[in-house]
Amino acid sequence: xxxxxxxxxxxxxxxxxxxxxxxxxxxxxxxxxxxxxxxxxxxxxxxxxxxxxxxxxxxxxxxxxxxxxxxxxxxxxxxxxxxxxxxxxxxxxxxxxxxxxxxxxxxxxxxxxxxxxxxxxxxxxxxxxxxxxxxxxxxxxxxxxxxxxxxxxxxxxxxxxxxxxxxxxxxxxxxxxxxxxxxxxxxxxxxxxxxxxxxxxxxxxxxxxxxxxxxxxxxxxxxxxxxxxxxxxxxxxxxxxxxxxxxxxxxxxxxxxxxxxxxxxxxxxxxxxxxxxxxxxxxxxxxxxxxxxxxxxxxxxxxxxxxxxxxxxxxxxxxxxxxxxxxxxxxxxxxxxxxxxxxxxxxxxxxxxxxxxxxxxxxxxxxxxxxxxxxxxxxxxxxxxxxxxxxxxxxxxxxxxxxxxxxxxxxxxxxxxxx
Amino acid sequence: xxxxxxxxxxxxxxxxxxxxxxxxxxxxxxxxxxxxxxxxxxxxxxxxxxxxxxxxxxxxxxxxxxxxxxxxxxxxxxxxxxxxxxxxxxxxxxxxxxxxxxxxxxxxxxxxxxxxxxxxxxxxxxxxxxxxxxxxxxxxxxxxxxxxxxxxxxxxxxxxxxxxxxxxxxxxxxxxxxxxxxxxxxxxxxxxxxxxxxxxxxxxxxxxxxxxxxxxxxxxxxxxxxxxxxx
Numbered sequence: 001x002x003x004x005x006x007x008x009x010x011x012x013x014x015x016x017x018x019x020x021x022x023x024x025x026x027x028x029x030x031x032x033x034x035x036x037x038x039x040x041x042x043x044x045x046x047x048x049x050x051x052x053x054x055x056x057x058x059x060x061x062x063x064x065x066x067x068x069x070x071x072x073x074x075x076x077x078x079x080x081x082x083x084x085x086x087x088x089x090x091x092x093x094x095x096x097x098x099x100x101x102x103x104x105x106x107x108x109x110x111x112x113x114x115x116x117x118x119x120x121x122x123x124x125x126x127x128x129x130x131x132x133x134x135x136x137x138x139x140x141x142x143x144x145x146x147x148x149x150x151x152x153x154x155x156x157x158x159x160x161x162x163x164x165x166x167x168x169x170x171x172x173x174x175x176x177x178x179x180x181x182x183x184x185x186x187x188x189x190x191x192x193x194x195x196x197x198x199x200x201x202x203x204x205x206x207x208x209x210x211x212x213x214x215x216x217x218x219x220x221x222x223x224x225x226x227x228x229x230x231x232x233x234x235x236x237x238x239x240x241x242x243x244x245x246x247x248x249x250x251x252x253x254x255x256x257x258x259x260x261x262x263x264x265x266x267x268x269x270x271x272x273x274x275x276x277x278x279x280x281x282x283x284x285x286x287x288x289x290x291x292x293x294x295x296x297x298x299x300x301x302x303x304x305x306x307x308x309x310x311x312x313x314x315x316x317x318x319x320x321x322x323x324x325x326x327x328x329x330x331x332x333x334x335x336x337x338x339x340x341x342x343x344x345x346x347x348x349x350x351x352x353x354x355x356x357x358x359x360x361x362x363x364x365x366x367x368x369x370x371x372x373x374x375x376x377x378x379x380x381x382x383x384x385x386x387x388x389x390x391x392x393x394x395x396x397x398x399x400x401x402x403x404x405x406x407x408x409x410x411x412x413x414x415x416x417x418x419x
Numbered sequence: 420x421x422x423x424x425x426x427x428x429x430x431x432x433x434x435x436x437x438x439x440x441x442x443x444x445x446x447x448x449x450x451x452x453x454x455x456x457x458x459x460x461x462x463x464x465x466x467x468x469x470x471x472x473x474x475x476x477x478x479x480x481x482x483x484x485x486x487x488x489x490x491x492x493x494x495x496x497x498x499x500x501x502x503x504x505x506x507x508x509x510x511x512x513x514x515x516x517x518x519x520x521x522x523x524x525x526x527x528x529x530x531x532x533x534x535x536x537x538x539x540x541x542x543x544x545x546x547x548x549x550x551x552x553x554x555x556x557x558x559x560x561x562x563x564x565x566x567x568x569x570x571x572x573x574x575x576x577x578x579x580x581x582x583x584x585x586x587x588x589x590x591x592x593x594x595x596x597x598x599x600x601x602x603x604x605x606x607x608x609x610x611x612x613x614x615x616x617x618x619x620x621x622x623x624x625x626x627x628x629x630x631x632x633x634x635x636x637x638x639x640x641x642x643x644x645x646x647x648x649x650x
Binding site for chain 2: 056057058059060063064065068100101103104105106133135137141144145158160165166167168187189206208209210211213251253257260261277278279280281283295297298299300303325326327329331410412415416
């Protein structure tokens with residue numbers, strides 16, 4: 001088993017030592033969230049000429065609103081060992097390359113009743129099968145480590161979870177992309193895709209940072225849509241439909257660090273079962289429901305979701321009930337697929353948390369176009385690797401991914417260098 | 420409640436009327452406007468919970484984070500939002516925060532959880548914490564648990580500062596003061612930074628920075644401390 005976190009920061013190379021050989025092909029990435037950030041960096045590192053278009057501020061869609069749990073994968077090991085394994089591998093990679101924005105404190109899965117306690121053995125087996133280390137701790141010891149957690153705890157299992165800054169992590173990828181020559185353009189709304197003879201030719205973008213909202217035409221060899229919850233809208237610009245489900249989630253933060261480790265309920269994933277300490281806040285997440293309208297804009301949390309999360313928080317932390325809400329917010333979680341939705345599933349939990357890269361040449365007859373959909377923040381680098389592998393293969397460029405080797409620069413460098 | 424949001428900069432002004440519960444935030448209001456009446460409205464935002472530091476703006480003349488400002492605080496008043504002071508204005512209320520980051524010295528981003536913010540007593544849990552460290556295979560147990568530094572680099576302190584020119588600003592100086600407290604080996608370097616012509620001596624002791632800081636960092640007090648150390 002790979003050693004978690006041990007000396008990880010010393011195991012990466014400085015980005016200044018990364019040689020880039022220019023390949024000449026021009027790729028446009030649509031969407032400035034975590035996936036787009038990692039993809040712009042990956043492609044620039046492989047020597048492609050990269051331009052990224054984001055209609056708002058970078059990370060203003062779903063990415064920035066993440067509660068910040070660095071998933072070791074234990075949460076997903078109930079249903080899908082390969083996703084769990086990938087989470088663990090990626091969390092270790094992020095620890096190596098982006099340590100400055102991560103709190104590596106570990107996490108506990110806690111059983112609060114007999115039913116959950118009975119799942120303990122299965123949970124530990126799941127982790128072992130997925131290659132994730134876990135360690136059962138005496139309940140009295142756990143209570144000394146996390147005295148604010150409910151006295152009803154019947155079992156506590158330690159796993160290598162952590163938390164990260166949901167803004168700074170992707171911004172570190174953007175800083176790296178800019179350092180390697182990628183052009184990152186926020187406030188550019190893609191309003192058209194020019195396709196001729198079955199091939200992507202150009203992207204039309206409106207510059208929202210100009211009073212005249214001028215449109216620009218950008219000629220490209222390849223387009224990857226990493227627009228997340230907006231990927232369906234981008235695909236429609238090319239006249240095609242992709243299978244994506246919006247499952248908005250609400251999160252709630254209280255002021256104060258009530259716990260120091262991530263605390264999760266020891267049971268298969270559900271609503272309001274994760275408590276993430278991050279900087280000076282404690283965040284409970286999340287709820288999940290299916291958005292009927294399918295519009296990712298203007299999502300704000302419902303009063304009933306807020307009420308539910310306050311109650312769910314108090315189950316884990318009795319003091320939570322008396323702590324005022326610091327912030328409550330919602331994000332449009334984009335899940336891949338909808339055809340696989342189980343009958344009667346109104347939350348979308350039967351949909352996979354996996355990601356996929358759709359090649360629109362083989363699926364829809366449009367060469368030079370792909371969409372990355374689904375996935376989770378922790379695996380942003382892996383999503384980018386798969387999408388960049390496919391783009392390079394389609395462009396006939398021989399390269400390999402090196403994003404796991406180099407330490408990312410600080411997010412501060414993005415704001416120092418991007419203009 | 421019925422609210423009026425006015426978005427204003429040097430060249431333009433636009434007004435929006437909407438109905439929101441008092442606990443909703445100014446940012447929720449902008450999201451509703453962008454989701455309906457004005458889809459091409461631009462403003463900086465990301466986390467929506469006071470963690471990323473992007474959504475600072477002047478709200479009724481005070482620098483505040485839009486995501487933590489409740490509309491219910493403006494009963495009977497219009498909510499007037501303008502670009503954050505001392506940042507480069509782009510379009511509408513959106514700004515480019517580059518100057519803030521150029522002024523910041525290179526400082527550490529993580530620190531140990533200290534006793535005042537830690538639940539329970541970390542000392543009491545010392546040997547247990549060591550077993551968590553051993554599990555995570557982190558050799559240096561003193562480093563656990565760690566947390567991100569409080570400063571979210573939002574620039575509200577800079578926007579509240581009356582010194583407009585040739586000044587590194589409260590965010591940068593507070594960062595230097597925190598760094599030398601955390602890592603004494605960098606004291607000389609941080610004092611050299613604070614002692615430069617655009618450093619701590621430019622402070623006019625208005626303390627607007629400390630009042631504006633959403634994280635309670637008190638940059639004004641930290642600058643006073645730097646001045647003491649520089650004497």
